[in-house]
Amino acid sequence: MLKRSGIKTVVPFLTLIFLSIIVFGGFGRFLAFGLFWGNRLGAPYWFVLAIFSLVISYLIVYLIVLRLPKAEYGECAQRSISISIFVILPVAFVGIYAEVLRRQAIAEFEPDRVFQNLFWVSLHNAPRDWQFYLHAGAMKDCVPYAWSYRAMGMYELKESVMFNVLPSKWFDECGIKPYYLE
Structure with a gap:
């Protein structure tokens, strides 16, 4: 049986794997996009937008999530919520940006x-x-x-x-x- 300290590590990691499957289609693809395939998006300034969204993610986590009342496994929930925000927000910002640019270019x-x-x-x-x-x-x-x-x-x-x-x-x-x- 996992002790609380183990759960505090395992549950957030499982959250990351789950989000990787939902957003990228697999944990390996999440790592590949982050480490190797970053140059495969030719949208101008997408990287600046990604950094900006990470800053917003940090502010949300710092100002809201870390201030939530802690229950018995509150720290575990905080970590999972924080990971979720750090994965979803940059993908949403960059994804919407790329989608808009593609639609404009195809319309033109x-x-x-x-x-x-x-x-x-x-x-x-x-x-x-x-x-x-x-x-x-x-x-x-x-x-x-x-x-x-x-x-x-x-x-x-x-x-x-x-x-x-x-x-x-x-x-x-x-x-x-x-x-x-x-």
Whole structure:
């Protein structure tokens, strides 16, 4: 059986693992985004926004959470709440920022057809070795495009990929046949 000191450590750590699964799709992905994949978001000033949100997180924890009355396991709850704030707030700030920038850029691109996935869904699905997931896809003048968060813009899809990731209806409307059916 765990003693109180062990619970004070284990429960907050389990909170971090749980949040990592919910927000990033896994604890390993949480570590990878934090340690290795930070350069995969090309949004200007996103890092400043992340630091700003961490400062706000600290203020919330210091001014509110640490002042909550402590019950028998109050310190454990405070740690879990603090971890939750430090994980969720930066992801929310940066996610909303990236989402707004993507929507603006796609609106300026003026595609004929478009679909967009939420930034939060992208955290769970990208990056993958074999990319069959798009953050957003578009068709403009019957040319297929996809969204890149790294470049913060649309790029033209290769013919070998476009039929796997975009709606087939778009190709039918443009009269484009898959290269393997010609």
